[in-house]
Amino acid sequence: MEAVIKIRNLYKSFGTNEVLKNINLTLNKGENIVILGRSGIGKSVLAKCIVGLLQFDKGSIEIFNQDISSLSSDELDGIRKKMGYLFQGGALYDSKTVRENLEFPLQRSRFAEADNIDTNTRVEEVLENVGLLDAQHKMPAELSGGMKKRVGLARTLILQPEIIFYDEPTTGLDPVTSKEISQLMVRVQNKYKTSSLIITHDLKCAKTTANNIKLLRNGNFYAEGTYNELENSEDEVVKQYFN
Amino acid sequence: MQIRTNALVSSVKNFLIEVGGIIDFTVLVFKQFFKKPREHKEMIKQAYYAGNKTFPLIAITGFIMGLVLTLQSRPVLVEFGAESLLPGMISVSIIREIGPVITALLCAGKIGSGYGAEIGSMRVTEQIDAMEVSGINPVSYIVASRIMATTIMVPILVLLADAIAIYGSYVAVNMYSDVNFQLFYNQAYNTLSFKDLIPATFKTIIFGFMIGLIGSYKGYYSKRGTEAVGAAANSAVVTSSLAIFVIDLVVVQVTELF
Ligand SMILES: Nc1ncnc2c1ncn2[C@@H]1O[C@H](COP(=O)(O)OP(=O)(O)OP(=O)(O)O)[C@@H](O)[C@H]1O
Numbered sequence: 347m348e349a350v351i352k353i354r355n356l357y358k359s360f361g362t363n364e365v366l367k368n369i370n371l372t373l374n375k376g377e378n379i380v381i382l383g384r385s386g387i388g389k390s391v392l393a394k395c396i397v398g399l400l401q402f403d404k405g406s407i408e409i410f411n412q413d414i415s416s417l418s419s420d421e422l423d424g425i426r427k428k429m430g431y432l433f434q435g436g437a438l439y440d441s442k443t444v445r446e447n448l449e450f451p452l453q454r455s456r457f458a459e460a461d462n463i464d465t466n467t468r469v470e471e472v473l474e475n476v477g478l479l480d481a482q483h484k485m486p487a488e489l490s491g492g493m494k495k496r497v498g499l500a501r502t503l504i505l506q507p508e509i510i511f512y513d514e515p516t517t518g519l520d521p522v523t524s525k526e527i528s529q530l531m532v533r534v535q536n537k538y539k540t541s542s543l544i545i546t547h548d549l550k551c552a553k554t555t556a557n558n559i560k561l562l563r564n565g566n567f568y569a570e571g572t573y574n575e576l577e578n579s580e581d582e583v584v585k586q587y588f589n
Numbered sequence: 590m591q592i593r594t595n596a597l598v599s600s601v602k603n604f605l606i607e608v609g610g611i612i613d614f615t616v617l618v619f620k621q622f623f624k625k626p627r628e629h630k631e632m633i634k635q636a637y638y639a640g641n642k643t644f645p646l647i648a649i650t651g652f653i654m655g656l657v658l659t660l661q662s663r664p665v666l667v668e669f670g671a672e673s674l675l676p677g678m679i680s681v682s683i684i685r686e687i688g689p690v691i692t693a694l695l696c697a698g699k700i701g702s703g704y705g706a707e708i709g710s711m712r713v714t715e716q717i718d719a720m721e722v723s724g725i726n727p728v729s730y731i732v733a734s735r736i737m738a739t740t741i742m743v744p745i746l747v748l749l750a751d752a753i754a755i756y757g758s759y760v761a762v763n764m765y766s767d768v769n770f771q772l773f774y775n776q777a778y779n780t781l782s783f784k785d786l787i788p789a790t791f792k793t794i795i796f797g798f799m800i801g802l803i804g805s806y807k808g809y810y811s812k813r814g815t816e817a818v819g820a821a822a823n824s825a826v827v828t829s830s831l832a833i834f835v836i837d838l839v840v841v842q843v844t845e846l847f
Pocket residue numbers: 360363365383384385386387388389390391392434
């Protein structure tokens with residue numbers, strides 16, 4: 347199997363707060379890895395280190411077989427255009443409408459020059475997928491928290507990234523929408539052969555989407571395995587998460 | 590005594606760190622000016638906002654400035670029988686000093702603080718991070734476009750403020766005597782030389798650049814949290830106002846050399 351992300355011996359701390367201690371992770375093409383862990387344990391920090399939003403202290407991260415700390419900012423931007431990131435809070439551009447939020451990255455994406463993409467069709471298709479076609483002319487301030495999240499998801503998906511980072515994609519959504527979003531994530535995975543790193547607290551979402559689950563605890567992966575393996579684990583710590 | 594020295598040392602240190610940070614940021618921004626894609630559309634939008642937002646304020650202030658300055662100076666000149674010098678004196682002081690400085694301070698308050706708050710909240714809500722991860726350069730899209738916008742708009746706003754202030758002065762003169770505008774204008778214009786105009790205009794370009802730069806810098810490196818956004822806006826105004834006075838001082842000194 348072809349690895350798209352390889353993390354070796356990663357360390358990251360903020361002052362005296364050692365958040366990540368010796369993290370090792372390999373994400374293969376077409377694979378969904380779910381990262382579980384308590385609030386404040388460093389899940390978002392890990393994802394941000396991978397995409398280069400945070401500088402890590404030690405270790406190495408390879409994406410598409412390129413060591414990201416050796417890349418120039420232009421080369422890094424090239425890699426970033428093949429990745430998508432759904433932020434925990436949505437991170438919508440609040441001076442732009444929902445529609446413009448989707449069009450803006452698309453106009454600057456790797457598709458922009460390549461072929462004559464039909465922006466309208468694409469925008470409408472992804473909005474339809476997250477059930478927000480009606481909201482396309484609204485400003486982010488007029489949306490609810492869950493709607494923002496879904497627009498954020500649409501904005502990530504519209505670029506058809508090869509690797510997607512989902513930071514709590516279903517948090518704050520009702521159960522029905524959560525389920526739809528989880529299923530959408532699986533459909534995207536199957537259709538485009540995307541690889542994803544999914545950070546979540548939502549076990550149903552983990553069950554639907556995960557090929558592999560990793561439990562982050564005290565700066566390290568405490569346990570890993572498929573959903574069934576972890577669900578049936580005898581380990582006390584793991585049990586706490588699964589009931 | 591020890592404590593006071595320590596406090597002094599640490600505030601000097603902070604000041605130097607701040608200056609270093611701003612210089613670094615300036616270099617970063619300058620690199621963007623030579624890189625593609627250039628954000629012309631965003632720049633024009635920002636220039637339009639900046640002009641639109643501040644023009645009414647600047648117009649009113651300019652008018653009152655000219656009016657009050659004239660009313661205050663007139664009695665003294667009348668006493669010396671030099672009333673005919675009034676238009677020239679007022680226009681020189683407006684164009685050389687008062688127009689640029691007051692307008693720049695108003696822009697720092699209005700545009701600079703706006704940038705601090707706006708960019709700060711983009712930082713806090715991870716919008717800047719979102720741009721970065723999709724391979725869009727935030728320094729170019731958000732910062733460089735805004736700095737270009739203020740560098741262009743502030744000089745234009747100063748020219749408008751000068752013109753309105755001189756008109757205000759004309760209105761004040763007319764409260765006492767009936768002078769026609771042509772005569773007033775000629776008197777004002779004849780006193781002016783290039784030596785008044787060039788440094789004044791040059792100065793406003795730097796003011797514009799600094800207002801955009803400092804506002805953006807404060808917002809861009811804003812700390813996380815809502816409180817930090819307020820602090821960014823606030824310190825954008827304070828720092829850029831201070832910068833305006835320092836630059837003014839330097840430009841005046843340099844002009845004296847020629
Ligand atoms: N920019 C930063 N500066 C300093 N400390 C930070 C920063 N970002 C995160 N931290 C710290 O790193 C730790 C991990 O934070 P992180 O956001 O990764 O948590 P998380 O696992 O994503 O939690 P949640 O599930 O609540 O989102 C926290 O203790 C946090 O205080």
